[in-house]
Amino acid sequence: MPVDRPSALTGTPASSLVAATMCRQVALMDKKLKKKVLQQVPYGAYIVGTKAEDGGDHLMFGTWLMQTSFKPPLVAFAFSADSRTLANVRRSKAFAVSFLADGMDSLAESVLDGSFDTVKTERTSAGLPVVRGGAGWIECNSLEVLNRGDHRVVLAEVVDAGAGKGKPLRLDALGWHYGG
């Protein structure tokens, strides 16, 4: 089963106008320095569960999540522009985010490798797959997708949440970086 690897930066090309503007600006900037500073932003380790077109479960490892509103409770998640997850979200308007707990390193690797069969899941009331034994989960309904960049920002309302246990796993605890 295909998997959205965070290391694969195969986003759709920006429009030529945006690319030209970007190149002028980036030429003035020290890219190594920009990368170093941006890698200081902390992220969590999440499994995003969506429904594929055939009704099957799809799982993706993701990390670019933040809250953007208390009332209503909104979050933004940036998904790779060419990911199956983004296609599923555009179609179904729904996704679940499982918060991995400390010690779930091998589960994270299984999802990256597309070995979904080894990942124990359960379902939200809306039928979305969430990881068993995680630090908790939220279910989100997408409101808007921003069509810029190699990842697309999905703004979504949190409509359900589930309990978990353990300390939430952070991306740097996995020894992984995503950013820069």
Added chain:
Amino acid sequence: MPVDRPSALTGTPASSLVAATMCRQVALMDKKLKKKVLQQVPYGAYIVGTKAEDGGDHLMFGTWLMQTSFKPPLVAFAFSADSRTLANVRRSKAFAVSFLADGMDSLAESVLDGSFDTVKTERTSAGLPVVRGGAGWIECNSLEVLNRGDHRVVLAEVVDAGAGKGKPLRLDALGWHYGG
């Protein structure tokens, strides 16, 4: 000088339609659980520098930042809907984000208290104020503002970056929470 306190949730009211929809959905959700799970998302500790209408510097403590694209390098920052910072960004299209370093707790508190005079700053080439002695900074040009929720997501391109030193300060290291 006014200050944008992260503890003050005084966002503009959602439209009645959005509010009604939200209430129906939230009624089904355990709000305490939702809060607990959302508070597991890790955040950094940043000072956002903007130019006020009179040309003066404005500083705000902020935490809801994430990267959203590698090429072009984009970030999203969620600013309180009623903040002076958001008004400045809407007008000038520019802001700088200073990454606080470990040990800068009192500086963070000074910015929260509006005591900008005690905060040592320098300027980016575009004239935006950044904090001296931080872990680094980025300068951003806003591309789009999402007008939903009590915070507004500003999608922006990173156009410059500056070096710093020290370990980046995380919000939880300050003993503060913002989320839920």
